[in-house]
Each structure stands twice: as C-alpha cells, then as structure tokens.
Amino acid sequence: MIVCRTIQELKASLSELRTDRKSLGFVPTMGYLHEGHASLLRRAEEENDVTVLSIFVNPLQFGPNEDLDRYPRDEERDLAIAAECGTDIVFLPSVKEMYPKRPLTTVLVSGITSRLCGASRPGHFDGVGTVVSKLFHLVIPTRAYFGMKDAQQVAVIEQMVHDLNFEVEIVRCETVREPDGLALSSRNVYLSAEQREQAVRLSQSLQMAGDWLYAPGMTAGQLKRNIVSHITESELAEIDYAEFLTYPSLEPIDEQTSTATLEEQTIVALAVKFGTTRLIDNRLFDI
Structure with missing residues (x-):
C-alpha cells in the first residue's frame, strides 16, 4: 500500500498504477475509519483494479462553532484498516497541501442544500462540494463510493457530478449499523x-x-x-x-x-x- 502526503506524490503513484484499461475506485473520507468505511473500501476493491482512499479533515465544511479541532483522528489505525481492505493508495494531505492559500473558488449546489443539514450548518455543503470536486480532479476515479448514512451529501454530490459532467459513477452504499441498529459514525x-x-x-x-x-x-x-x-x-x-x-x-x-x-x-x-x-x-x- 502506497501512502501519499502530497499532490505530487499522489499523481506520480496514480500514473504508475493506472493504465487505460484499469478501473479506479475512490473512497473519500475524513478518517477515524470504522466498519462503515471498511465496507466501502472492500466494495471498491472488489469492483475495481485500483482502490484509492483519501483521509482529510476538511476545514471548509466545518462551521465556526463546530468540532473541527476535536474531530477524532487515528492515522495508525486508519492505515491498518486500509491495508486490511486491500487499498492500493492512501492520500493523506495536510490542510496546507490542499489549500496552500485561502481558496477563492467554491462549488455551490443550490436547492437541495437549503434543507436538512444545509439549513442547520450554513456553508457545510459548499465545503463538501469544493473538496470532493478537487479530489475528483486529482484522483480521476472510475467510481466513487459514498455511504447513504449521509443521504443529503450523496444527493448533493450526484447533482454536482451531473451538472459539471464529471466522468465518475457515484456508487450508493447502504448504511452500516451496530447490532442494536445505531448507524456507525x-x-x-x-x-x-x-x-x-x-x-x-x-x-x-x-x-x-x-x-x-x-x-x-x-x-x-x-x-x-x-x-x-x-x-x-x-x-x-x-x-x-x-x-x-x-x-x-x-x-x-x-x-x-x-x-x-x-x-x-x-x-x-x-x-x-x-x-x-x-x-x-x-x-x-x-x-
């Protein structure tokens, strides 16, 4: 498994693994992986020749009073889970690597972001759309895998992909739950x-x-x-x-x-x- 911390390293590694005939499955996450993430990685590994995982706690999707600083992180554990799931590349950029300067361009999906979490967390989906768009441009996946626990996020990303003509298939994956039914998070x-x-x-x-x-x-x-x-x-x-x-x-x-x-x-x-x-x-x- 290759671990990349810079965009340059990611592009170089993808260039070596990707050929015209190889499909690439992508699982974007904010880390602190659990069985829900692992199920996405396993499905991506089963359905593609190359699997890429990104781990990035994206500051653009957190509001000023939200839990950015205390969001759980465990890089060593995340890498172990990724390896167990057969992941080929893990992209682990810093905030400075992803945003060397304050971005002046954002991706805003209107309408479906005005309710639910979009109403409760103003600007949240602008951050999601921006970082996922950026990651799609860097990875150029064949398929990208998202859990349906955040169904609004899936709807937003599907709309963005449709509107901006991204050549990627969005794969909806069922919510993984604890034995008593609580959704994994x-x-x-x-x-x-x-x-x-x-x-x-x-x-x-x-x-x-x-x-x-x-x-x-x-x-x-x-x-x-x-x-x-x-x-x-x-x-x-x-x-x-x-x-x-x-x-x-x-x-x-x-x-x-x-x-x-x-x-x-x-x-x-x-x-x-x-x-x-x-x-x-x-x-x-x-x-």
Missing part, C-alpha cells in the same frame, strides 16, 4: 454510556416509520409527529430536524398528503443531538 465515540443507550431511538423510529407509512389514514404530517414523539421519549435527545421529503430532490411533502398516494421515492431524515454530539440517520422508501 466516527462521532459515536463522543457519546456517554447513557447517551449511547438512548441514541438507538433514531434507528428505532426509522424502523417504525416503515410500519406507520402504510397505516390506514396516515398523512405526511402525522408520520413526522409519530417520529418526533418516539425520539423525544428520550430525555437526552434534542432534535435538530425530523423531516419527510422526496428523494433525491429533497422537496417538502404537504403535511395533509396521504402517504398512500405518494408515487415517488421519499426519505425520513433525522438529526438529533445528545449533549454536544450531533447524529444523523435516515431511511429511504420506494413507494
């Missing part, structure tokens, strides 16, 4: 034992939403109220948002709409804080 390490116990209400509410969706007389508004009610039974939960939207357009659904009449893919998307730790989760429904 690098931020789970912040949870206290009591917070961790109560955080399972997110996945529970998503499972229950599948039953509520098809209940006689169910409306979009009642579905949301049921979800909020279940989550707030946890005294430690502070809901940022609980939304029922179309996907991937992320358009609101009128609260009076009967769920039985919906004819397009929808998503229940959640963001809930436990103490200072903000967790996200979601579930897609094909009506």
